Amino acid sequence: MTIQRMTAGRPAETTAQPSRDWRLQATWAALFLNVLPFTGDHLLPLPAIVGQLIAQGALPVALVLALLANPRGLVRPNVHVVLFSLLCLLAVMVSLHNPFLVSSTYRALRFSGYVLVLWLLSPFWGRRDLALLRCHRVCLVVVLSSVALGAVISPGKAFAFDGRLAGIIWPVFPTAVAHMAAILAGTSALLWMCRVISGRNAVATIVLAAPVLVATHTRTALLAGAVGLVCASASLLLARSRARRTWIWGGVLSTAVFVVFASELMSWLLRGQTASQASGLTGRTTVWSQVLDHPRSLGQQLFGSGMSNLSFNGSAIDSNWVGTYLDLGLVGAAIQILLLAILLLTALTRPSGPRRAVAIFLIVYCIFASITETGLSGPSAVVLDLAVASALIARPSERPTG
Incomplete structure (x- = not known):
């Protein structure tokens, strides 16, 4: 690979060739498909093994497409992708000593391949036309549209997961659906405040995302999206009159809704659980305690036990930090904290x-959601979210040529 030189003394190009753009979009779509595991009820006439092969095979396809989008193999030095590469190196080294050698090493190598594709896309960081964000939003719209269509075609199957909306045309769990809906709604609101997209575009995407988010009945995505949107819109208050008006009207409406529908909102948040069950995060804290109390050697505490399926004694861990401690130890968690801190401070x-x-x-959302969601220690939608954030705050540079 060749290290791309930064532009000196002149603005970077902001418009890519159409041929290069479709390759970038196709690469991002393949990366997105790779983090949508084909598990659960679905309407596609595909055996589960075929669907899983399609999802897993999307990664080598993404690598080929990335090479087509960046034929000279240019890479742009980027501290964020460097830190992800350190996580990959740690994952491979530790996974070689995992009792489940084949599956653990495969997961580590898949993570490495994922980050390699991000390296090949790094010259597109810093483009003023928000190229990666546009690609990301297109993927979100496609997946959420399929979720909504599935709910119309077969509502019984779509809401079979304890009454929570899931994807059934391509199987997507309610928590993942909620994650994507929150990201699409939040970015649409912010782009509208900045006059990057029209009101019609913003309304269309928010009308798609908001009902889906509510129907998934996922508290983490709703709260993380709200916190992220408040923090992000606050950064626009001094420069954008539309953001100031939105804050005023948002404050008035949210206060009115809370006063009028306080009991209904509390019932929705409790999701039929008792207060003690809700405070225990639906049993998550029990699993976390089991992981943290399990005896481990000093080496395992520092470097982890290798890549796993992020479960413990048959129960999902559902916490990025506990899962990282299990797989990559305290060192892995420290790298992730450094990554998030640098991203946020740079932004x-x-x-x-x-x-x-x-x-x-995107950064605040991922930080907040990481408490009850996994994602930073392997290929996931969270990694894609942070890659988009990194691309947005990167200094402008020349895109790859040739």
């Missing part, structure tokens, strides 16, 4: 505008 130093606001939203 805060950028000029006010859509790139900074959307980046802050």
